[in-house]
Amino acid sequence: MHTVISPGKRDSSTFRRRGPAVLICNHVSYVDAARHRRSVPRPVRFVMDHQIFKIPVLSFIFRTGRAIPIAPAREDPDALERAYDQIAKALEEAT
Numbered sequence: 001m002h003t004v005i006s007p008g009k010r011d012s013s014t015f016r017r018r019g020p021a022v023l024i025c026n027h028v029s030y031v032d033a034a035r036h037r038r039s040v041p042r043p044v045r046f047v048m049d050h051q052i053f054k055i056p057v058l059s060f061i062f063r064t065g066r067a068i069p070i071a072p073a074r075e076d077p078d079a080l081e082r083a084y085d086q087i088a089k090a091l092e093e094a095t
Contacts, residue, residue, distance in 0.1 A: 017042065020091040037065075045090045050079055 023036060023044065037044050046067040053062050053069035062069075068090070070083035 018094075020094040022091075043094075047083065047087060050076065 021042075023040065025036065046062075046065065047070050048062065048067050050069040050071040053059060053067060068083050068086045069079065071079035073080050
């Protein structure tokens with residue numbers, strides 16, 4: 001692990017400037033995307049629950065922001081595999 005950022009920390013100098021990075025939000029909130037996108041000085045891709053991703057109107061925003069929908073294997077194993085593939089590709093593109 002390179003860096004751990006506490007929720008209240010806003011010092012963007014602690015984020016890696018290059019290479020792949022994973023930013024993990026441990027709860028579901030629509031505020032996380034806006035807050036983290038502003039505080040991280042590099043492109044951010046969000047992985048989000050596939051049901052939230054499908055909400056009308058919001059879905060357009062999520063797709064425009066290039067969010068990656070993910071589903072539990074028991075609900076949609078194909079969606080889970082697609083998410084893993086998209087996440088791997090996004091991390092490769094960040095190198």
